[in-house]
Amino acid sequence: MSFISRGFRGRRQQTGEAGRLPPGQYLVDGFPVLSAGPTPRTPLDSWTFAITGEVDSEKHWTWEEFKRLPAETVTKDIHCVTKWSKFDTGWAGVSLDVLLAGVETAAEYALAFSDGGYTTNLPLADLMDGKAWVAYEYEGQPLEPEHGGPARLLVPHLYFWKSAKWVRGIELRKEDEPGFWESNGYHNYGDPWREQRYWGD
Amino acid sequence: MGRLTLTPRNLAISRGALKWQLARVVEIAKQTQRVSSLLLDVPAWPGHQAGQHLDVRLTAEDGYQAQRSYSIASAPGGGHVEMTVEVIADGEVSPYLVGEVVVGDRFEVRGPIGGFFVWDPDAATQPLLLIGAGSGVVPLMAMLRSRRERGSRVPARLLYSSRSFEDIIFREELESIAAAKDGVEVRHTLTRAQPLGWSGYARRIDRAMLEEVCWPPGEGAGVYVCGPTSFVEVAAQALVDIGYPPPSIKTERFGPTGG
Numbered sequence: 001m002s003f004i005s006r007g008f009r010g011r012r013q014q015t016g017e018a019g020r021l022p023p024g025q026y027l028v029d030g031f032p033v034l035s036a037g038p039t040p041r042t043p044l045d046s047w048t049f050a051i052t053g054e055v056d057s058e059k060h061w062t063w064e065e066f067k068r069l070p071a072e073t074v075t076k077d078i079h080c081v082t083k084w085s086k087f088d089t090g091w092a093g094v095s096l097d098v099l100l101a102g103v104e105t106a107a108e109y110a111l112a113f114s115d116g117g118y119t120t121n122l123p124l125a126d127l128m129d130g131k132a133w134v135a136y137e138y139e140g141q142p143l144e145p146e147h148g149g150p151a152r153l154l155v156p157h158l159y160f161w162k163s164a165k166w167v168r169g170i171e172l173r174k175e176d177e178p179g180f181w182e183s184n185g186y187h188n189y190g191d192p193w194r195e196q197r198y199w200g201d
Numbered sequence: 202m203g204r205l206t207l208t209p210r211n212l213a214i215s216r217g218a219l220k221w222q223l224a225r226v227v228e229i230a231k232q233t234q235r236v237s238s239l240l241l242d243v244p245a246w247p248g249h250q251a252g253q254h255l256d257v258r259l260t261a262e263d264g265y266q267a268q269r270s271y272s273i274a275s276a277p278g279g280g281h282v283e284m285t286v287e288v289i290a291d292g293e294v295s296p297y298l299v300g301e302v303v304v305g306d307r308f309e310v311r312g313p314i315g316g317f318f319v320w321d322p323d324a325a326t327q328p329l330l331l332i333g334a335g336s337g338v339v340p341l342m343a344m345l346r347s348r349r350e351r352g353s354r355v356p357a358r359l360l361y362s363s364r365s366f367e368d369i370i371f372r373e374e375l376e377s378i379a380a381a382k383d384g385v386e387v388r389h390t391l392t393r394a395q396p397l398g399w400s401g402y403a404r405r406i407d408r409a410m411l412e413e414v415c416w417p418p419g420e421g422a423g424v425y426v427c428g429p430t431s432f433v434e435v436a437a438q439a440l441v442d443i444g445y446p447p448p449s450i451k452t453e454r455f456g457p458t459g460g
Contacts, residue, residue: 005259005308007301010267011293024268033430038437038447184316200218
């Protein structure tokens with residue numbers, strides 16, 4: 001049992017939140033922004049997306065090619081390690097299943113890389129089977145730069161830092177390599193339901 | 202595409218688990234109408250670096266819990282950990298910490314957290330440029346205090362945006378830091394109201410202001426920007442436009458929510 005904080009009552013969860021809010025999270029209406037540096041701005045005509053690393057042949061798409069790939073719209077709850085969660089966020093983008101289709105690889109890990117130098121690592125399995133997208137629309141509008149536009153990774157079953165903003169590709173790897181926040185004190189996997197926020201959680 | 206160098210020269214971070222532990226409030230210092238500093242005695246505090254934060258967990262009698270993160274204002278070497286909290290209207294945790302907590306109360310904390318938005322006075326050789334708004338000054342204050350504590354003489358500049366004179370957090374301490382004339386310059390801008398005879402800036406931070414206050418990009422300053430998202434977006438973009446290399450600019454943002 002935790003120490004009782006004298007006089008603290010808190011704000012109880014609303015009906016409907018129970019079971020949807022991971023431990024230690026609270027619900028917000030807004031869409032807070034977190035990032036470690038200035039917002040990169042890449043012109044669409046020089047934007048590409050790539051699958052690289054442990055692959056027989058790399059795959060590359062220009063923006064125009066990428067926008068012609070089959071897209072999905074998904075509605076997901078998202079959970080930030082800084083403790084806010086947001087329910088029913090609406091996205092449009094390309095499933096990683098589409099991007100990885102036909103890729104021959106022995107890799108078990110993935111390292112997403114972004115404009116600005118950001119990286120984040122995750123098991124390749126967490127990008128597959130309908131669990132991850134490269135999203136370019138949020139609530140029906142082009143994704144704004146401060147939220148990761150023109151395109152960001154969307155991996156809603158992990159803490160949201162895994163959903164790399166300004167993503168430009170996925171490097172497939174045989175060995176796991178910690179990404180940016182994973183090298184700076186944050187958990188290597190980041191499952192919100194097991195509250196894997198920091199090293200050692 | 203350049204990658205950031207991910208080697209944290211961060212000896213204070215251990216790879217061990219961050220365990221919850223009880224902190225006792227030993228002193229409360231009201232900073233402004235909406236901001237208070239809580240000095241905490243944390244017996245097993247592992248030490249921290251300037252710029253890091255800690256997590257607070259409150260538990261109600263029926264077991265309901267709430268967690269939030271707060272920046273650490275104190276320099277690493279002090280005996281107590283100072284967390285500085287701004288009351289968020291409609292917040293859940295901050296009104297309790299600022300309005301309800303009294304000296305002697307205890308609550309759970311864990312930390313330190315974050316290995317990127319940190320500044321190490323013993324390793325720093327380049328000028329230190331700090332751009333803050335509102336309670337975004339808190340981790341920047343930890344950097345200035347740590348510079349003083351370690352006797353660092355790297356030049357430092359703080360550009361600090363507040364709504365009004367009364368909203369300036371750490372005002373007197375910032376005055377005394379600047380008055381020491383050991384390499385720290387402090388410039389204020391007041392965005393909503395200015396006292397009679399105010400000689401500082403009186404508008405939101407913009408490119409022209411940054412060009413006046415900041416060193417030229419060639420000086421190689423390390424930049425730390427902290428405040429609300431809209432402020433950080435404007436300041437960081439203006440610094441890039443002025444010519445600061447993006448990897449030299451570290452940002453930390455406070456969302457519109459928080460509480």
